[in-house]
Amino acid sequence: MSRSVDLQEAQERVEELRRLINYHNYQYHALDAPEISDGEYDALFNELRALEEAHPELASPDSPTQRVGSAAQSGFTPVTHRIPMLSLANAFSPDQLNAWYGRVRNLLGRDVEGFVLEPKLDGLAVSLLYEDRRLKVGATRGDGTVGDDTTPNVRTIRTVPLTLSEDAPNLLEVRGEVYLSRAAFKRINDERAANGEPLFMNPRNSAAGSLRQLDSRVTARRPLDFVAYAIGLWEGKDLPRRQWELLESLRQFGFKVNPRNSYARSIDDVAQRCLDWEHERESLDYDIDGVVVKIDDRAVHDELGSVGREPRWAIAYKFPPTQATTILRDIGINVGRTGSLNPFAILEPVQVAGVTIKLASLHNEEDIARKDIRIGDTVIVQRAGEVIPQVIGPVITRRTGAERPFHMPTSCPVCGAPVVKPEGEAMARCTGGATCPAQRYEQIRHFASKPAMDIDGFGEKLTAAVIEAGLVREPADIYALSQDQLASLERLADKSAANLVASIEGSKSRPLSRVIHALGIRYVGERTSEILAEQFGTMDALLAASEEELVATEGIGPKIGHSIFEFLRSGRTRGIIEGLRAAGVKMVQARGQAVELPLTGTTWVLTGRLEKWTRLAAEERIKALGGRIADNVTRQSTHVVVGEDPGSKLRRAQQLGTTILDEVAFDAQLAKASGPPENETAS
Numbered sequence: 001m002s003r004s005v006d007l008q009e010a011q012e013r014v015e016e017l018r019r020l021i022n023y024h025n026y027q028y029h030a031l032d033a034p035e036i037s038d039g040e041y042d043a044l045f046n047e048l049r050a051l052e053e054a055h056p057e058l059a060s061p062d063s064p065t066q067r068v069g070s071a072a073q074s075g076f077t078p079v080t081h082r083i084p085m086l087s088l089a090n091a092f093s094p095d096q097l098n099a100w101y102g103r104v105r106n107l108l109g110r111d112v113e114g115f116v117l118e119p120k121l122d123g124l125a126v127s128l129l130y131e132d133r134r135l136k137v138g139a140t141r142g143d144g145t146v147g148d149d150t151t152p153n154v155r156t157i158r159t160v161p162l163t164l165s166e167d168a169p170n171l172l173e174v175r176g177e178v179y180l181s182r183a184a185f186k187r188i189n190d191e192r193a194a195n196g197e198p199l200f201m202n203p204r205n206s207a208a209g210s211l212r213q214l215d216s217r218v219t220a221r222r223p224l225d226f227v228a229y230a231i232g233l234w235e236g237k238d239l240p241r242r243q244w245e246l247l248e249s250l251r252q253f254g255f256k257v258n259p260r261n262s263y264a265r266s267i268d269d270v271a272q273r274c275l276d277w278e279h280e281r282e283s284l285d286y287d288i289d290g291v292v293v294k295i296d297d298r299a300v301h302d303e304l305g306s307v308g309r310e311p312r313w314a315i316a317y318k319f320p321p322t323q324a325t326t327i328l329r330d331i332g333i334n335v336g337r338t339g340s341l342n343p344f345a346i347l348e349p350v351q352v353a354g355v356t357i358k359l360a361s362l363h364n365e366e367d368i369a370r371k372d373i374r375i376g377d378t379v380i381v382q383r384a385g386e387v388i389p390q391v392i393g394p395v396i397t398r399r400t401g402a403e404r405p406f407h408m409p410t411s412c413p414v415c416g417a418p419v420v421k422p423e424g425e426a427m428a429r430c431t432g433g434a435t436c437p438a439q440r441y442e443q444i445r446h447f448a449s450k451p452a453m454d455i456d457g458f459g460e461k462l463t464a465a466v467i468e469a470g471l472v473r474e475p476a477d478i479y480a481l482s483q484d485q486l487a488s489l490e491r492l493a494d495k496s497a498a499n500l501v502a503s504i505e506g507s508k509s510r511p512l513s514r515v516i517h518a519l520g521i522r523y524v525g526e527r528t529s530e531i532l533a534e535q536f537g538t539m540d541a542l543l544a545a546s547e548e549e550l551v552a553t554e555g556i557g558p559k560i561g562h563s564i565f566e567f568l569r570s571g572r573t574r575g576i577i578e579g580l581r582a583a584g585v586k587m588v589q590a591r592g593q594a595v596e597l598p599l600t601g602t603t604w605v606l607t608g609r610l611e612k613w614t615r616l617a618a619e620e621r622i623k624a625l626g627g628r629i630a631d632n633v634t635r636q637s638t639h640v641v642v643g644e645d646p647g648s649k650l651r652r653a654q655q656l657g658t659t660i661l662d663e664v665a666f667d668a669q670l671a672k673a674s675g676p677p678e679n680e681t682a683s
């Protein structure tokens, strides 16, 4: 074979591979619908890289192998945007949204129908210039007129197409947002913390920092993402007449367009959707700070024009901010059930998203140290959704010099016992064990709680009262409580005392899994308790298990196995269990004894939001029919139920070829497995 034939073959294959890789990149990153496994993708990629290495003359800057970045530059060259990059006016309430629409209607002298709603990603705006469908320049927005040329960095972003499909115009400037997912943001910060580098405050700063790297190889290692939402230049092809069509075209050219964009007919619909988004935003895996509302008809855009930098045809509906700054007055300590010392922030009260915040979570001592949070600091606090408010970090520039670093106490603030911090663990612990009232309180409360022994009426107040009155020291003491004793406690009416005695009595026949959970073994939650109960059947069998036997159980790793073993062999635990046995607590698992249930042998993973089912109800139902629930998709999984906004689990299931059910199919399976409804009369 002559050398030129060789080269020609290589060239054909290189082109083929680039086309394939670009296609699968687009399916995976832009459409979230991969068609091949990661392994198959890697094989294509490696083949291309090998061919390009063997034939350097075939190299091209547009090749997908070139997303790795290049050596540091000395600075960024300014880029003038031929068409300025605009910003947006804000609306902070439905009223302000209506006021915007009122102005639009006045100017036009008629009503407008049709709006596009786009989640307002909290990243940074960039402009991508394509000539002859090849990426030429990627620039930041800058001040809207002049930005920085960050082409080498932009090229490393997987969702920025390096070449466009045939139907794209000859000259095209696409605008959109570069951003990082919350998970990626967290990963970057964890890495920075490990390297002793200062942390990024939020995904936006982190995305901006990642893009503005002089060394694009650093950018290449950050999982930046890009969504397209607007255009600047467009030449050589008719312009779409509507924003919705424009987004569709951009998707066809090869861009990722946000799949959560939506269309609304009237301004009332728009307002309702914006309110809905305030809650729905939690379901996204990236941060948004509002919703961009655009009039769909692009002819109306020209008619309305802009005021200064702000177009009249669009507006940003902004959510109430979820962050605020305040003073960290002090750091308090909570002693947990297993003795962990949990520091928490005592704050100068501050309003965040309509709620006054006085306390916030601080994780652990290491976290405080690595974020360099000091008592007296001005700190950024964040309240997102239903989660406990968190201290993000200090505002270093507001330091006065009077701030004090925090140190974990060396003795328990509740019982005075020495505090230890075992090697390799993040949490400091009180060694007081059962003698520490704080630990005892948490243990008893956990024992009686709903997911454990589920003793109705035995909440925080009663737990505190019975411990204070000296009536309860260990869980078994609960079963010795008389109606008279309970009635003598303050604020407990006779009737509730009688009810309580009944619910205490009822808890004696809880299944073994709940008793195990109620013991409060470290790392052992509801699911692991169920696994143990299934595997061992009785408390005695569990107590007799060796560490090896525990670890040999599917779903129990060495760390958990060790924790269970150590816990169960301690004298105190044995005492507690004997006490419970003597009190009449049954501690056996009613197993599906020999009865094959319809879903026996199946393992299910749920991902995304279901409409008709809560997560818990769906899981209970599957378990009741004999199925197992798992957290992650593995080769053992047999079914994956996919709701709205599924996570990476869907992709994994697709890769593994696991049966995937949507909610309708899931309902149908359950109905089939459950058999005909019991009360149904044959017709």
Ligand code: IVH
Pocket: 085, 086, 087, 088, 118, 119, 120, 121, 122, 123, 124, 125, 141, 177, 229, 230, 292, 311, 314, 316
């Ligand atoms: S359109 C014509 N659409 O918001 C108006 N902007 O304050 C130009 N942003 O700098 C922007 N998501 O960084 C538009 N779907 C979206 C957006 C969006 C986020 C950001 C963008 C811009 C800022 C405007």
